[in-house]
Amino acid sequence: xxxVLSRPPFDPELEAALELVREQMPVTxxxxxxxxxxxxxxxxxxxxxxxAERGISRRDVTIxxxxxxxxxxxxxxxxxxxxxxxxxxxxxxxxxxxxxxxxGVAALVDWVDRYDAVAVTVEYxxxxxxxxxxxxxxxxxxxxxxxxxxxxxxxxxxxxxxxGASAGxxxxxxxxxxxxxxxxxxxxxxxxxxxxxxxxxxxPSTLQIDGVGVWDRGSNxxxxxxxxxxxxxxxxVSIYAxxxxxxxxxxxxxxxxxxxxxxxFRDEDVAYATALWAAGVQxxxxxxxxxxxxxxxxxxxxxxxxxxxxxxxxxLDRMLGA
Amino acid sequence: xxxxxxxxxxxxxxxxxxxKVVSYFDLLVAGGAxxxxxxxxAATLTGVPAGARFGDRVTRVGADGRRMIGGDPxxxxxxxxxxxxxxxxxxxxxxxxxxxxxVERLAIALAITSARRAASPEGAVEVxxxxxxxAEERGTAIARLRLDGERTLRAVAFRASERVTMTGPNSVxxxxxxxxxxxxxxxxxxMTAAMQGESSTRVGIGLPVTPDRLPESWDSALIALRxxxxxxxxVDAADLGAVLLLAAAADxxxxxxxxxxxxxxxxxxxxxxxxxxxxxxxxxxAAARLGMHHSTIQARVAALAEELGYDPRxxxxxxxxxxxxxxxxxSRPGLG
Numbered sequence: 171x172x173x174v175l176s177r178p179p180f181d182p183e184l185e186a187a188l189e190l191v192r193e194q195m196p197v198t199x200x201x202x203x204x205x206x207x208x209x210x211x212x213x214x215x216x217x218x219x220x221x222a223e224r225g226i227s228r229r230d231v232t233i234x235x236x237x238x239x240x241x242x243x244x245x246x247x248x249x250x251x252x253x254x255x256x257x258x259x260x261x262x263x264x265x266x267x268x269x270x271x272x273x274g275v276a277a278l279v280d281w282v283d284r285y286d287a288v289a290v291t292v293e294y295x296x297x298x299x300x301x302x303x304x305x306x307x308x309x310x311x312x313x314x315x316x317x318x319x320x321x322x323x324x325x326x327x328x329x330x331x332x333x334g335a336s337a338g339x340x341x342x343x344x345x346x347x348x349x350x351x352x353x354x355x356x357x358x359x360x361x362x363x364x365x366x367x368x369x370x371x372x373x374p375s376t377l378q379i380d381g382v383g384v385w386d387r388g389s390n391x392x393x394x395x396x397x398x399x400x401x402x403x404x405x406x407v408s409i410y411a412x413x414x415x416x417x418x419x420x421x422x423x424x425x426x427x428x429x430x431x432x433x434x435f436r437d438e439d440v441a442y443a444t445a446l447w448a449a450g451v452q453x454x455x456x457x458x459x460x461x462x463x464x465x466x467x468x469x470x471x472x473x474x475x476x477x478x479x480x481x482x483x484x485x486l487d488r489m490l491g492a
Numbered sequence: 493x494x495x496x497x498x499x500x501x502x503x504x505x506x507x508x509x510x511x512k513v514v515s516y517f518d519l520l521v522a523g524g525a526x527x528x529x530x531x532x533x534a535a536t537l538t539g540v541p542a543g544a545r546f547g548d549r550v551t552r553v554g555a556d557g558r559r560m561i562g563g564d565p566x567x568x569x570x571x572x573x574x575x576x577x578x579x580x581x582x583x584x585x586x587x588x589x590x591x592x593x594x595v596e597r598l599a600i601a602l603a604i605t606s607a608r609r610a611a612s613p614e615g616a617v618e619v620x621x622x623x624x625x626x627a628e629e630r631g632t633a634i635a636r637l638r639l640d641g642e643r644t645l646r647a648v649a650f651r652a653s654e655r656v657t658m659t660g661p662n663s664v665x666x667x668x669x670x671x672x673x674x675x676x677x678x679x680x681x682x683m684t685a686a687m688q689g690e691s692s693t694r695v696g697i698g699l700p701v702t703p704d705r706l707p708e709s710w711d712s713a714l715i716a717l718r719x720x721x722x723x724x725x726x727v728d729a730a731d732l733g734a735v736l737l738l739a740a741a742a743d744x745x746x747x748x749x750x751x752x753x754x755x756x757x758x759x760x761x762x763x764x765x766x767x768x769x770x771x772x773x774x775x776x777x778a779a780a781r782l783g784m785h786h787s788t789i790q791a792r793v794a795a796l797a798e799e800l801g802y803d804p805r806x807x808x809x810x811x812x813x814x815x816x817x818x819x820x821x822x823s824r825p826g827l828g
Binding site for chain 1: 512515516517519520522523524525528529532533535536555556557558
């Protein structure tokens with residue numbers, strides 16, 4: 171019991187859960203592991219059963235992505251709903267290198283159900299095969315498609331919210347910056363769940379979470395290295411790839427940002443919220459004590475996860491609730 | 493990343509996952525988690541509601557981690573936590589392989605947690621040996637246990653599952669390597685005499701210290717416990733000398749020392765031979781103990797010396813062997 175921690179301790183419930191997570195996932199994702207992890211379907215969700223149970227329809231559409239290449243988006247909506255409804259544009263997580271548009275689908279389905287929303291989730295192309303700017307430009311292309319087809323989708327174009335977790339949070343923030351700078355589409359909010367937004371590897375939290383927790387410093391270097399290659403950490407990185415680099419955050423939509431106190435992204439996420447406030451943008455920030463990266467999806471039953479999920483739902487209630 | 497990992501849900505109902513269950517509750521206890529968090533652990537691991545009743549106060553949570561109203565142990569798989577307190581899980585239908593163990597660990601964890609909170613003697617024992625407590629807190633705990641008049645005390649370590657017949661203030665506490673029972677002893681001579689009949693109980697006896705330094709005694713007791721085995725079930729830290737320093741160094745390093753790794757690669761017969769040589773100090777005596785011919789053991793030890801890269805018959809080699817053996821024992825998971 172004499173261990174000296176140079177980082178905030180994990181919440182005791184989360185620390186116990188972490189032991190079980192450890193069996194499914196390495197602490198550090200190395201470039202060599204990318205292929206292995208892609209081939210290991212760890213999340214076995216029966217999508218069709220999930221949609222049927224919640225009365226949700228799914229439609230896959232091939233649309234033009236970055237440079238006009240084909241990419242796929244899926245449209246989720248309540249069966250039998252009509253009229254102009256709020257839209258949720260979803261960018262999935264996975265460190266820029268893994269995952270697909272169904273990562274995080276459980277929460278998405280929940281929001282579609284609760285707010286009678288129309289969700290579009292985008293299959294952006296992954297690094298390292300498709301490095302920056304492919305991922306964020308694919309995400310932007312999907313958002314443009316959603317806004318252009320708002321009528322047909324039953325979406326109120328003035329009520330589109332973008333959201334994602336982890337790398338998906340970073341892509342959501344980057345897409346919101348693109349939408350601001352290219353004068354559209356309009357966004358009413360950005361839901362940035364433990365977002366990955368800074369390639370520079372230069373915060374206390376990245377030094378603290380090295381070889382421990384979830385998505386540690388080494389994993390983060392792997393993700394950014396895949397996305398940016400030699401450019402990682404240099405001056406040659408755009409604000410759309412790494413939104414933490416943006417110096418002007420004015421004119422952005424209202425943001426919800428959360429993270430754990432024991433994760434790599436803590437300091438960049440807190441700094442982003444602070445910069446948004448300084449620019450006069452509305453933002454809500456929650457830093458959950460003892461949370462590792464993605465804690466509330468991996469261990470949703472714990473007290474701190476319940477509080478985190480409730481806070482996020484409360485913000486969505488205020489944004490999308492009737 | 494997060495979405496790629498399945499939600500932490502119930503254990504595989506078919507598989508016995510002892511270690512997962514044990515470490516899950518150990519970590520909760522070590523982290524100072526409360527009653528509800530511990531119940532949530534049981535509910536999560538089993539996938540069914542879990543409850544506890546202390547007196548007439550009931551706390552109960554569902555498999556989704558949410559608080560539930562009311563509840564009663566009657567008819568469920570239950571385990572006593574202490575006098576007038578009980579914990580249970582609400583498995584309908586056939587029991588799963590892990591259910592009994594989960595309830596058992598749940599009860600132990602709840603007992604420790606409630607002892608900490610109730611200012612009970614058990615809670616005072618934990619504070620008395622805890623280096624995390626302040627000197628003042630320890631002083632109060634030692635006084636409450638009426639041990640403040642003692643000149644020297646020893647912390648004695650047992651595995652948490654062991655039945656302890658010795659008397660003295662004791663409690664199950666969390667350690668970095670899992671749960672252990674600590675007993676604070678005034679007089680080790682009486683204690684060891686009382687243990688004569690129980691040769692199988694593994695015991696680690698801590699260094700004699702003044703009451704305010706009990707955490708040091710407890711640390712050394714845990715090392716002694718980890719060095720004990722069937723061959724030598726009772727180890728006294730006072731006999732270990734510099735091996736205590738070796739243990740601290742070994743715990744700080746991550747990798748197993750090559751000498752210990754070499755020993756772990758040997759078969760049981762080879763290790764028995766080397767043990768006999770180490771303990772008796774001569775080939776002749778070792779041969780007698782093992783019931784072997786002197787020349788047989790001589791040939792065998794010569795071959796082993798070749799394999800290890802040092803000669804366990806030389807004074808230096810004998811020390812090196814003893815240290816490697818200690819490191820190998822310390823490398824066992826948990827408390828050995």
